[in-house]
Structures are given as structure tokens and as C-alpha cells.
Amino acid sequence: MKWTDTLDIAIELYEKFPExxxxxxxxxxxxxxxxxxxxxxxxxxxxxxxxxxxxQMAWIDEID
Structure with a gap:
């Protein structure tokens, strides 16, 4: 994954840090x-x- 893969990074962060x-x-x-x-x-x-x-915005979208 590269920095340009913002959605993929956000999804992995959401899964790793659900709280x-x-x-x-x-x-x-x-x-x-x-x-x-x-x-x-x-x-x-x-x-x-x-x-x-x-x-950050993609991660916020994942929790909504």
C-alpha cells in the first residue's frame, strides 16, 4: 500500500483500531x-x- 491508497489505509486503520x-x-x-x-x-x-x-476523512466515512 502507498500513501495514495487513502481508502485502503483508512479501512485497515478502522479494522486495527475499532475503538x-x-x-x-x-x-x-x-x-x-x-x-x-x-x-x-x-x-x-x-x-x-x-x-x-x-x-482521516475516509476513516470517518468508514465508521458512519
């Missing part, structure tokens, strides 16, 4: 959690605020 409300996750934590996913295979330094926001 977490993504609306209150700090981007530093979101970045770390995404980079630590077993299927993640991208340079951790290639993310940015726009990508993290897209992951």
Missing part, C-alpha cells in the same frame, strides 16, 4: 499508525497534511 474515533486522532499518530501497517510499503517521508487528512 478509536478518527476525528480526534492527531496527524502524528495517524502518520505513525499508517506507516506501521503490515501492508504499507511506501516511504514514510512522502506523506503530507493533505494525504493524512484524506485518510
Amino acid at each position: 478509536v474515533d478518527p476525528r480526534y486522532v492527531r496527524f502524528t499518530d495517524l502518520h505513525r499508525w499508517a506507516a506501521e501497517l503490515s501492508s504499507f510499503d511506501d516511504d514514510p517521508e512522502k506523506s503530507n497534511e493533505k494525504i493524512l487528512e484524506a485518510i
Whole structure:
């Protein structure tokens, strides 16, 4: 998975952290959690605020 796979990352985070409300996750934590996913295979330094926001919004959509 790459940073551009925002929906896939969001789904995996939702499955890994079902008790977490993504609306209150700090981007530093979101970045770390995404980079630590077993299927993640991208340079951790290639993310940015726009990508993290897209992951967060997709994660919020998953819980709704």
C-alpha cells in the first residue's frame, strides 16, 4: 500500500483500531499508525497534511 491508497489505509486503520474515533486522532499518530501497517510499503517521508487528512476523512466515512 502507498500513501495514495487513502481508502485502503483508512479501512485497515478502522479494522486495527475499532475503538478509536478518527476525528480526534492527531496527524502524528495517524502518520505513525499508517506507516506501521503490515501492508504499507511506501516511504514514510512522502506523506503530507493533505494525504493524512484524506485518510482521516475516509476513516470517518468508514465508521458512519
